[in-house]
Amino acid sequence: MAKVIITAIILSMKRTLTTEINKEIGKEVTLSGWIHKLRKLGGISFVVLRDRAGLAQAVIDGSKENDKLKDLTTETVVRITGKVVKEERAPHGAELHDCKIEIISPVKEDIPIAINKKEMSVNLDTLIDNRPITLRNPKQRAIFRVQSEITNEFREFLEGRGFIEVNTPKTVSSGLETGGAEMFKVDYFKKKAYLAQSPQMYKQIMVGVFEKVYETAYVYRAEKHSTSRHLNEYVSLDLEMGFIENYEEIMDLEEEFLKSLTERLKKNSVENFEMLGAEIPQIKGKIPRIKLSEAQKILEKEYGEKCLGEPDLEPKHEKQICEYAQKNLGSEFIFITHYPSKKRPFYTMSDLKEPKETLSFDLLFRGVEVTTGGQRIHIYEDYLKKMKDRGMNPEDFEDYLSIFKYGMPPHGGIGIGLERLTMKFLNLDNIREASLFPRDINRLRP
Amino acid sequence: MAKVIITAIILSMKRTLTTEINKEIGKEVTLSGWIHKLRKLGGISFVVLRDRAGLAQAVIDGSKENDKLKDLTTETVVRITGKVVKEERAPHGAELHDCKIEIISPVKEDIPIAINKKEMSVNLDTLIDNRPITLRNPKQRAIFRVQSEITNEFREFLEGRGFIEVNTPKTVSSGLETGGAEMFKVDYFKKKAYLAQSPQMYKQIMVGVFEKVYETAYVYRAEKHSTSRHLNEYVSLDLEMGFIENYEEIMDLEEEFLKSLTERLKKNSVENFEMLGAEIPQIKGKIPRIKLSEAQKILEKEYGEKCLGEPDLEPKHEKQICEYAQKNLGSEFIFITHYPSKKRPFYTMSDLKEPKETLSFDLLFRGVEVTTGGQRIHIYEDYLKKMKDRGMNPEDFEDYLSIFKYGMPPHGGIGIGLERLTMKFLNLDNIREASLFPRDINRLRP
Numbered sequence: 032m033a034k035v036i037i038t039a040i041i042l043s044m045k046r047t048l049t050t051e052i053n054k055e056i057g058k059e060v061t062l063s064g065w066i067h068k069l070r071k072l073g074g075i076s077f078v079v080l081r082d083r084a085g086l087a088q089a090v091i092d093g094s095k096e097n098d099k100l101k102d103l104t105t106e107t108v109v110r111i112t113g114k115v116v117k118e119e120r121a122p123h124g125a126e127l128h129d130c131k132i133e134i135i136s137p138v139k140e141d142i143p144i145a146i147n148k149k150e151m152s153v154n155l156d157t158l159i160d161n162r163p164i165t166l167r168n169p170k171q172r173a174i175f176r177v178q179s180e181i182t183n184e185f186r187e188f189l190e191g192r193g194f195i196e197v198n199t200p201k202t203v204s205s206g207l208e209t210g211g212a213e214m215f216k217v218d219y220f221k222k223k224a225y226l227a228q229s230p231q232m233y234k235q236i237m238v239g240v241f242e243k244v245y246e247t248a249y250v251y252r253a254e255k256h257s258t259s260r261h262l263n264e265y266v267s268l269d270l271e272m273g274f275i276e277n278y279e280e281i282m283d284l285e286e287e288f289l290k291s292l293t294e295r296l297k298k299n300s301v302e303n304f305e306m307l308g309a310e311i312p313q314i315k316g317k318i319p320r321i322k323l324s325e326a327q328k329i330l331e332k333e334y335g336e337k338c339l340g341e342p343d344l345e346p347k348h349e350k351q352i353c354e355y356a357q358k359n360l361g362s363e364f365i366f367i368t369h370y371p372s373k374k375r376p377f378y379t380m381s382d383l384k385e386p387k388e389t390l391s392f393d394l395l396f397r398g399v400e401v402t403t404g405g406q407r408i409h410i411y412e413d414y415l416k417k418m419k420d421r422g423m424n425p426e427d428f429e430d431y432l433s434i435f436k437y438g439m440p441p442h443g444g445i446g447i448g449l450e451r452l453t454m455k456f457l458n459l460d461n462i463r464e465a466s467l468f469p470r471d472i473n474r475l476r477p
Numbered sequence: 478m479a480k481v482i483i484t485a486i487i488l489s490m491k492r493t494l495t496t497e498i499n500k501e502i503g504k505e506v507t508l509s510g511w512i513h514k515l516r517k518l519g520g521i522s523f524v525v526l527r528d529r530a531g532l533a534q535a536v537i538d539g540s541k542e543n544d545k546l547k548d549l550t551t552e553t554v555v556r557i558t559g560k561v562v563k564e565e566r567a568p569h570g571a572e573l574h575d576c577k578i579e580i581i582s583p584v585k586e587d588i589p590i591a592i593n594k595k596e597m598s599v600n601l602d603t604l605i606d607n608r609p610i611t612l613r614n615p616k617q618r619a620i621f622r623v624q625s626e627i628t629n630e631f632r633e634f635l636e637g638r639g640f641i642e643v644n645t646p647k648t649v650s651s652g653l654e655t656g657g658a659e660m661f662k663v664d665y666f667k668k669k670a671y672l673a674q675s676p677q678m679y680k681q682i683m684v685g686v687f688e689k690v691y692e693t694a695y696v697y698r699a700e701k702h703s704t705s706r707h708l709n710e711y712v713s714l715d716l717e718m719g720f721i722e723n724y725e726e727i728m729d730l731e732e733e734f735l736k737s738l739t740e741r742l743k744k745n746s747v748e749n750f751e752m753l754g755a756e757i758p759q760i761k762g763k764i765p766r767i768k769l770s771e772a773q774k775i776l777e778k779e780y781g782e783k784c785l786g787e788p789d790l791e792p793k794h795e796k797q798i799c800e801y802a803q804k805n806l807g808s809e810f811i812f813i814t815h816y817p818s819k820k821r822p823f824y825t826m827s828d829l830k831e832p833k834e835t836l837s838f839d840l841l842f843r844g845v846e847v848t849t850g851g852q853r854i855h856i857y858e859d860y861l862k863k864m865k866d867r868g869m870n871p872e873d874f875e876d877y878l879s880i881f882k883y884g885m886p887p888h889g890g891i892g893i894g895l896e897r898l899t900m901k902f903l904n905l906d907n908i909r910e911a912s913l914f915p916r917d918i919n920r921l922r923p
Contacts, residue, residue, distance in 0.1 A: 046720070063720050065884055083639065083688040106884035136855060138884045163880045166686045175687075179642050186632075193529065196625050198712050198895075200914045201647075201695055202661070202672075204921040215648070216664040217672065220701070220918050226648075226663065233914060236923070240612045241621075242529040248694065249647055255666070266644050274492070274509050409582060430923035434609045438511055438552035438584045449644075468646045468679060472666050475650040477682070477876035 049080060049087035052115050053123045061112040062087060062127065063135070065167070066105050067147045076100055078132075079122075079147070080111060086169070089113055089127035096132050105147060106167075108136035159463055162477050166467065173303035174465060178453045180300050182247055184292045185268045185447075192284075194243040194270060199233030201249065205427065207231050207376065215253045215263075226251035229446060231378070232431045234271035235407060238442045239434045245270040247449070257472050259461045260399055262450055264470040271444030278380070278390035278406035281443045282320060282366050285394065285402060289364065290314050296456075309457045312363045312396075319356055320366040320392070326352050342374035350398040368392040377417050380406040380443075390443075397455040404445030411435040495526060495533035498561050499569045507558040508533060508573065509581070511613070512551050513593045522546055524578075525568075525593070526557060532615070535559055535573035542578050551593060552613075554582035605909055608923050612913065619749035620911060624899045626746050628693055630738045631714045631893075638730075640689040640716065645679030647695065651873065653677050653822065661699045661709075672697035675892060677824070678877045680717035681853060684888045685880045688719040693895070703918050705907045706845055708896055710916040717890030724826070724836035724852035727889045728766060728812050731840065731848060735810065736760050742902075755903045758809045758842075765802055766812040766838070772798050788820035796844040814838040823863050826852040826889075836889070843901045850891030857881040 047060040064082035071077075076091040089111045091097055100107075113127030144153055144161055146168040151158070158165050165171055186196070202224050206214050214225040230246050237244040250267045275281065296304070296311045304311055321329075326344065330336040334351045338344070344352065344367065356365040369388040372381055379389045391405030408414055414435055418425050425432055453465040463469040468477055493506040510528035517523075522537040535557045537543055546553075559573030590599055590607055592614040597604070604611050611617055632642070648670050652660050660671040676692050683690040696713045721727065742750070742757045750757055767775075772790065776782040780797045784790070790798065790813065802811040815834040818827055825835045837851030854860055860881055864871050871878055899911040909915040914923055 063886070083641075108884045108886045135886055136884050138882070140882065142883050161879075163682045163685065163876055164883055166682070172686060175643070176641065178644075182642060183632075183636070186629075190629070195529075195622065196628060197621070197913060198624075198695070200710055200916055202697070202710050202916050202921065218662040218664075219921060220699070222921060224921055236609045236612070237913070239609065240618060249644070251648070253666070264646055264648050430609055433607075436584070436586065437588050437610055438554045438582050440509070440554045440581055467643060467683070470646055470648050475648065475665060475668060475670055 048084040049082050050084040050123060052087050052127070053125045055115045056117055056125060057115065059112060059114050060127070061110060062089070063110045064108070066103075066107045066109060066138075069100070069103075069105050071097075071100070078109075078111065080109070081147075081167070081169070086122045087126065088118070088121040089130050089132075091130050091132055092128070096130060099132055099134055102139055103134070103137050104139060104141050106142050107134060107138040109134055155461055155463060159469060159474065160477075162468055170306055173306045174453065174457060174459070175467060177296070177300050177303050177457060178449065178465065180296060181292060181449060181452060181456070182266075182268070184295045185247060185288065186245070188288050188291050189243070189245045189270060192243070194245045194272070195241045197230075197234065197237045197241070197244045197246050198248070199227075199230040199237070199246060201227045201251070203227045207378065207428075207431070213253045215251050226253075228252055229267065230269050231376075234269055234444060235378070235439075235442065236431070236434050238271050238273040239437075239439055242273040242440070243270075244272075250446075255472055259463075260451060260454070262462055262466055262469055262471060265451075265466070266449035268447040268449055268452075269444065271442060273440040273442040275406065275441050275443055278392075278443055279320075281404050281406065281445060282318070282368075282392060282394075285404070285445055285447075286314070286318050289318075304457070307457050307459075312456070314364065315361065318364045318366055318394075319360045319362050320368055322369040322388075323367050323371070324369070326367050329355055342371045344393075346399075349395050349400060353395050353398045356395075364394060364396050366392045366394055375405070377421055377423065378407045378414070380408050394445075396452070397458070399451060399455055401452045401455060402445050402447045404443065406441065406443035409435065409439040409441050494530040495528050496530040496569060498533050498573070499571045501561045502563055502571060503561065505558060505560050506573070507556060508535070509556045510554070512549075512553045512555060512584075515546070515549075515551050517543075517546070524555075524557065526555070527593075527613070527615070532568045533572065534564070534567040535576050535578075537576050537578055538574070542576060545578055545580055548585055549580065549583050550585060550587050552588050552610075553580060553584040555580055601907055601909060605915060605920070606923075608914055616752055619752045620899065620903060620905070621913060623742070623746050623749050623753075623903060624895065624911065626741060627738060627895060627898060627902070628712075628714070630741045631693060631734065632691070634734050634737050635689070635691045635716060638689070640691045640718070641687045643676075643680065643683045643687070643690045643692050644694070645673075645676040645683070645692060647673045647697070649673045653824065653874075653877070659699045661697050672699075674698055675713065676715050677822075680715055680890060681824070681885075681888065682877070682880050684717050684719040685883075685885055688886070689716075690718075691716040696892075701918055705909075706897060706900070708908055708912055708915055708917060711897075711912070712895035714893040714895055714898075715890065717888060719886040719888040721852065721887050721889055724838075724889055725766075727850050727852065727891060728764070728814075728838060728840075731850070731891055731893075732760070732764050735764075750903070753903050753905075758902070760810065761807065764810045764812055764840075765806045765808050766814055768815040768834075769813050769817070770815070772813050775801055788817045790839075792845075795841050795846060799841050799844045802841075810840060810842050812838045812840055821851070823867055823869065824853045824860070826854050840891075842898070843904070845897060845901055847898045847901060848891050848893045850889065852887065852889035855881065855885040855887050 046063050064080045067081035068079035078089045080087050110133040111130050113130035115125050116128045118126040206228050217224040229250050246269045327339040356362050370391050372389050375389045375391050379391050382388045393400045394402035450462050450465040454462045492509050510526045513527035514525035524535045526533050556579040557576050559576035561571050562574045564572040652674050663670040675696050692715045773785040802808050816837050818835050821835045821837050825837050828834045839846045840848035896908050896911040900908045
């Protein structure tokens with residue numbers, strides 16, 4: 032008997048999500064969430080309830096129920112049980128009538144920022160300073176739903192191709208890229224340590240173990256610039272793969288990933304893109320691949336930019352090349368390849384045909400670099416020679432070099448900046464909008 | 478015509494994995510990988526090839542092919558094309574005959590540690606010091622395949638239940654748990670910063686946004702002890718969920734996760750467990766849940782341990798209680814609940830019926846705590862009171878407290894130590910074996 036009663040209570044409490052009420056027309060349902068909007072008109076309260084899924088409207092009638100809302104304001108956490116009625120003007124085409132309301136957590140003080148407006152009228156600093164509450168805004172949430180789709184697709188796509196996830200350390204004794212420059216120092220039991228600026232060494236080691244590996248983890252750059260596209264702590268979607276025939280295979284894989292990602296977003300995220308006024312990019316056929324030197328010729332010819340021979344593209348040039356690619360090559364993405372050896376880290380493989388150029392690439396998207404990648408040297412003696420040429424001491428890289436001494440296949444990989452990719456997918460103005468709790472030169476909180 | 482030829486080359490190069498050769502009996506296949514074992518007998522070489530999937534044997538006959546192996550030793554990276562022949566004694570019941578071998582990366586120097594033995598005869602320090610090569614040993618690889626299954630199951634299980642992944646910062650200005658004690662200091666542009674010891678504050682903030690969130694990321698503990706079960710940098714599988722009815726729901730969820738995980742391991746990982754001589758735990762029915770005080774009574778009665786009233790279990794007690802649970806309750810897992818308030822962080826919710834006890838729990842498994850969890854306070858005023866009682870200053874926690882000011886549902890969550898769970902699943906002696914590149918008080922490399 033007791034069991035029957037308990038089951039009955041549980042059933043009556045079963046929670047429906049706001050987005051599901053239109054499947055329950057005529058039935059009684061229970062919603063839980065935050066009071067997103069509250070309008071009191073005479074003896075009636077109109078509540079827009081927000082839960083993790085979306086919004087739904089409820090009409091609170093009668094003094095008994097309305098008394099519970101006395102002195103309370105938005106963001107109060109409530110449970111509302113009511114009958115679902117068709118209502119074209121309400122979200123999801125339905126609303127709740129004859130409601131009983133239960134206060135879970137009362138809020139008496141108005142939230143300092145109106146998060147229930149479509150456009151929150153706050154500047155970037157206010158938005159970020161008040162993250163714990165501004166993230167509750169539906170548009171803000173949409174950004175991170177898309178970000179989660181990107182990460183999940185990265186993992187699932189690679190798992191489906193025989194890659195395995197690795198966890199590589201972020202507290203390190205030195206860096207491959209800059210040897211300590213632009214790295215954050217950590218006091219590690221009185222020893223000198225740094226925060227890793229990339230998993231490069233470790234993911235190459237792991238190619239010797241599992242051939243194809245990936246990692247989705249924070250990396251740290253102690254760069255002092257404050258721009259709209261740099262964070263000092265960001266999530267890097269990293270992969271590294273062995274037994275490649277050539278460096279084009281790495282770009283092929285990223286292209287396939289991006290196609291698979293856009294398909295996923297079309298399936299799962301249309302609503303989020305709509306909310307943010309952004310368009311899911313189309314990738315038709317191959318993403319164009321041009322050499323840096325070709326790109327520089329285009330920049331001179333089309334934009335009058337005299338940059339031929341420069342080791343890299345300036346931000347302005349990246350914008351121009353993307354504009355060019357979209358207009359003339361019908362692509363929002365473009366691979367720029369063959370960066371000069373002197374601009375790339377020592378482990379980058381040179382092009383045998385043109386040794387001053389490397390088998391490396393950047394992927395540009397909507398005006399910004401979103402990926403760096405390339406093929407790595409895999410022969411021990413080649414490392415020794417390259418290090419000697421650069422005045423580096425192989426003894427400083429003993430752990431790393433040991434893997435090449437004992438057999439490594441041709442390999443290469445990429446690193447994708449998650450927040451930057453999210454920003455460009457959603458046409459956000461600033462990368463900080465694509466990080467839940469961004470860290471920059473001035474910001475360590477919230 | 479050119480297209481036909483290119484296709485033919487690609488087809489002939491198509492790579493087969495070692496574990497798949499038994500499906501290709503009588504056919505010619507190409508394997509790629511490392512020479513795991515090499516035995517030269519007269520004019521014949523017996524090669525055991527290792528690739529990411531496993532091992533396969535190839536017989537290299539004839540002086541032309543054997544000459545290529547002259548001066549070379551194990552770990553040489555090769556491509557071998559040959560005909561698959563049934564051979565009961567070989568791995569996967571088949572081996573390659575009439576082989577052509579191509580040297581991809583030659584190795585002339587013997588690897589200092591014999592990684593091709595079933596049991597590498599090295600001590601823990603040597604194992605870890607030489608990680609870049611010892612990880613190539615098949616038993617070592619098996620550990621991290623299991624680890625990857627655990628993480629993937631955690632994510633997939635939670636995604637299936639409406640959770641969303643969050644990325645919370647690891648560079649923070651203070652800590653919730655100890656307020657800076659036992660945290661690593663970071664020099665953050667001359668500002669005082671720390672490495673996060675848990676995502677606690679952020680995951681609670683995110684309950685206010687998405688209700689149910691998870692994160693799989695490194696956390697940092699600057700504890701000076703050097704034990705077989707602590708790492709200073711470890712992956713925490715964290716989740717936090719809102720709108721719970723009671724704290725038991727959190728344990729219910731973990732129980733379901735663990736059941737789902739053991740099912741997955743039975744499907745995907747039997748071979749890895751066999752290789753490591755470990756057994757996948759069985760979870761029949763509910764995992765027992767007992768109060769700390771009950772556990773202490775059992776310890777006194779069964780083991781003569783006088784610990785009633787102690788705020789926590791000692792490592793010895795954890796072992797004893799697990800032994801007891803296995804013998805008497807038929808479970809390798811046991812939840813210990815109701816730790817005293819003074820032993821738990823300020824955000825832990827007290828039991829209304831017994832205010833000195835909290836709605837918190839640890840999960841013990843095979844003698845060790847693998848999870849800490851509990852229900853959190855969700856009412857603003859309750860935080861203020863608790864902080865006052867503990868002599869804490871609410872102003873130091875302004876960001877955090879703002880979420881409770883503006884409505885939070887009842888919520889709670891858990892943190893699972895990934896390496897520790899891996900260690901106990903596989904009966905490893907030391908947690909360092911369950912970390913690719915472990916960090917401890919003495920170790921910052923490789």
